[in-house]
Amino acid sequence: MKQAVGYRKEKIMARNFVIPSQIFTGVNSLMEAAPVVCALGKKALVVTDPFMIQFGNCQKVEDMLKSQNAAYAVFSDITGEPTDKMVEAGLKMYQDEGCDYMIALGGGSCIDTMKAIAVVASGGGKIADYMGKPLDMEVAPMVAIPTTAGTGSEATQTTIIADTEKQVKMNMIGKSIVPPVAVVDPQFTLTAPAKVTANTGLDALCHCMEGYTSRKAQPLSDTFGLSAVKRIVDNLPSCFHDGKDMEARTQMSIAALEAGICFTNSSTTLIHGMSRPIGALFHVPHGTANSMLIKVCLPFMVPGTYERFGTLGRTIGVATAADDDKTAALAFQAKVLSLVDEMEIPTLEEFGVDREKFFAAIDKMADDALASGSPQTTQRIATKEEIVAMYKALWD
Numbered sequence: 001m002k003q004a005v006g007y008r009k010e011k012i013m014a015r016n017f018v019i020p021s022q023i024f025t026g027v028n029s030l031m032e033a034a035p036v037v038c039a040l041g042k043k044a045l046v047v048t049d050p051f052m053i054q055f056g057n058c059q060k061v062e063d064m065l066k067s068q069n070a071a072y073a074v075f076s077d078i079t080g081e082p083t084d085k086m087v088e089a090g091l092k093m094y095q096d097e098g099c100d101y102m103i104a105l106g107g108g109s110c111i112d113t114m115k116a117i118a119v120v121a122s123g124g125g126k127i128a129d130y131m132g133k134p135l136d137m138e139v140a141p142m143v144a145i146p147t148t149a150g151t152g153s154e155a156t157q158t159t160i161i162a163d164t165e166k167q168v169k170m171n172m173i174g175k176s177i178v179p180p181v182a183v184v185d186p187q188f189t190l191t192a193p194a195k196v197t198a199n200t201g202l203d204a205l206c207h208c209m210e211g212y213t214s215r216k217a218q219p220l221s222d223t224f225g226l227s228a229v230k231r232i233v234d235n236l237p238s239c240f241h242d243g244k245d246m247e248a249r250t251q252m253s254i255a256a257l258e259a260g261i262c263f264t265n266s267s268t269t270l271i272h273g274m275s276r277p278i279g280a281l282f283h284v285p286h287g288t289a290n291s292m293l294i295k296v297c298l299p300f301m302v303p304g305t306y307e308r309f310g311t312l313g314r315t316i317g318v319a320t321a322a323d324d325d326k327t328a329a330l331a332f333q334a335k336v337l338s339l340v341d342e343m344e345i346p347t348l349e350e351f352g353v354d355r356e357k358f359f360a361a362i363d364k365m366a367d368d369a370l371a372s373g374s375p376q377t378t379q380r381i382a383t384k385e386e387i388v389a390m391y392k393a394l395w396d
Helices: 029-038 050-054 057-067 084-096 108-123 186-191 194-213 219-241 246-264 270-282 286-304 306-315 325-342 355-372 384-393
Strands: 022-025 043-047 071-075 101-106 142-146 158-163 168-173 181-184
Touching: 022 029, 022 246, 029 057, 029 142, 029 181, 043 057, 043 084, 043 108, 050 057, 050 101, 057 071, 057 101, 057 186, 071 084, 084 108, 084 158, 101 108, 108 142, 108 158, 142 186, 142 246, 158 270, 168 270, 181 246, 186 246, 194 219, 194 246, 194 270, 194 286, 194 306, 194 325, 219 246, 219 306, 219 325, 270 286, 270 355, 270 384, 286 306, 286 325, 286 384, 306 325, 355 384
Parallel strands: 022 181, 043 071, 043 101, 101 142, 142 181
Antiparallel strands: 158 168
16 A cells, blocks of 8 residues: 655665755745845845836835845846846846845746856856856855746756857756745735746646656655645646635745755756757747646656656545555646646647747757756656657647
8 A cells, every 4th residue: 555645765865955044934024034134235136027116026125125224226127038148237237236145036037047147246257157067156145035936946056047149048056056045925926927827836836746756856855845746736726716815825835935945956857858948949938838848748757657656646635545656647647737728828839939940940959958967867768759759749
């Protein structure tokens, strides 16, 4: 008889586990964090986007800073997924304004840009210079305030920045870019539209189900992954259908944090490996690309580890301890695919991607996906030919 959740009884290898030094969660946690945030330096650069200003979210952060008599400047030129050009512009303001710490307010784009600015401000050069190198330098203090329940970037040791010249997404990793302070206040997610809620929520689901089934999974990452997957399945539909459901928003904000902690201490796998090239070449938002890929990637991934996917099935309640691993795994797969349908994810064609151009780029995308290393951490490792077939299947 299988355990409903539990843990695997096996030899535990020595592993490192990274997490922000301080995490503030819950409604109004921004004000609770105010003294800690403002003690990090003399002047903050707030890294955000125009929508956060339009929706009044940035004003809430400015009010918090003013309540502590803290100096700050606002960089709000994050106009899409982060690029090396945005990093350069943010770095210039950071230096011109004499800032010594940063606060990111927004989705993963704002948080990843903040991390990249911190790296270049410390080490010099351009962000592309750090591709393939461990980010282990000392950087300025950072605070991450997510406004979507998705990327989990507030808790990760990764930043993904587009190289505009080479048309690739640079996935850079290092413990130094884990924000020391994460403020996960669900009030900021209330302004996320249903489409953004769906895409970012499914991105978080990818994080925890990929991280839990990764070859690099470890006991602590498992704990966060299992908790996150249940919260997401239980609460994402409510957030999508009623964006003002504060309890569901709170649960999803915690789930995204947990999912971020899970995958940054294990790894993402096939879905993320195939997603980045679509974003780099066709400017499909990261969460949307991940969501599109679930339908073609998950059925490929599940047979690689019925045991792990079976545990996910029992965790979310679509299987019981009496079900064997394969039955439980396939039940999980069916539930996730139905959730994708419920979230009304567009196809590539509906998004506006040109079919002919997409097919012409498939060979490069497959090479770029494999070069990222993520597909190789999947329990069932895909060949280039299999990845090509999955890209083509997105149009079936």
